[in-house]
Amino acid sequence: MIGDVNNKSLLQSNELYQYILETSVYPREPQCLTELRQLTSKHPSNVMAIPAEEGQLLSMLVKLIGAQNTMEIGVYTGSSLLATALALSHDGKILAMDTNREYYELGLPIIEKAGVAHKIDFREGPALPLLDQLIQDENNKGAYDFVFIDADKENYLNYHKRVIELVRIGGLIGYDNTLWYGSVAAPPNAPLLDMKHIKHYRPLVLELNKALAIDPRIEICQLPVGDGITICRRIS
Numbered sequence: 001m002i003g004d005v006n007n008k009s010l011l012q013s014n015e016l017y018q019y020i021l022e023t024s025v026y027p028r029e030p031q032c033l034t035e036l037r038q039l040t041s042k043h044p045s046n047v048m049a050i051p052a053e054e055g056q057l058l059s060m061l062v063k064l065i066g067a068q069n070t071m072e073i074g075v076y077t078g079s080s081l082l083a084t085a086l087a088l089s090h091d092g093k094i095l096a097m098d099t100n101r102e103y104y105e106l107g108l109p110i111i112e113k114a115g116v117a118h119k120i121d122f123r124e125g126p127a128l129p130l131l132d133q134l135i136q137d138e139n140n141k142g143a144y145d146f147v148f149i150d151a152d153k154e155n156y157l158n159y160h161k162r163v164i165e166l167v168r169i170g171g172l173i174g175y176d177n178t179l180w181y182g183s184v185a186a187p188p189n190a191p192l193l194d195m196k197h198i199k200h201y202r203p204l205v206l207e208l209n210k211a212l213a214i215d216p217r218i219e220i221c222q223l224p225v226g227d228g229i230t231i232c233r234r235i236s
């Protein structure tokens with residue numbers, strides 16, 4: 001559970017999490033996402049992939065707002081990317097950024113087989129300079145309907161500063177891992193905080209959560225799905 005960093009669920013029991021997966025998620029998971037999930041599970045960094053129920057949430061959000069032009073920061077093998085690509089209409093687009101093309105190429109054959117690779121514009125490299133480039137062009141301001149951010153926590157606030165200008169009013173930005181394995185509310189002596197990775201990024205996630213909570217340009221909804229996702233809707 002919360003102390004187990006390999007378990008993506010913040011729910012009260014593994015049984016409850018399994019129940020959700022087996023009842024509502026896996027039976028409806030498109031075959032290509034199952035294939036990608038299974039392929040990713042064999043990769044040493046598999047803990048980075050979003051869990052299947054979060055893919056289902058992203059898909060629902062994309063469809064609810066009728067997103068056409070989307071962006072993703074942090075692709076890894078493509079679980080969130082493929083869930084988004086499948087949810088978009090045939091001419092929908094995803095600008096996808098990751099510093100590591102090799103990860104993306106692991107999942108790419110499955111994305112191609114699913115017939116959605118044409119929707120993806122993958123850019124290898126750090127996202128921040130690319131975002132800076134995008135905001136130079138007035139045409140990109142307010143041009144995105146949906147943005148999913150799941151990359152280096154150090155830059156989440158830097159991403160927010162730029163992405164808020166790129167997403168349209170009424171559009172959504174999803175920030176992933178905003179509950180950081182439950183550590184955001186852990187007492188100072190919690191064993192979880194002895195884990196270097198968790199301890200290191202926790203203050204950054206806390207800072208992000210505070211900043212999002214008081215940002216008047218957005219409405220927010222913090223969901224305990226996966227490792228916590230904060231959905232922001234731009235209102236001004």
Ligand code: SAM
Binds near residue numbers: 050073128
């Ligand atoms: N959303 C992915 C999925 O569903 O499988 C998981 C993304 S993983 C948690 C984070 C990714 O961010 C890694 O693939 C890493 O290479 C990428 N990354 C790290 N720093 C980055 C940066 N500065 N710009 C873009 N991508 C970055």
Ligand code: CA
Binds near residue numbers: 048049050
């Ligand atoms: Ca994540």
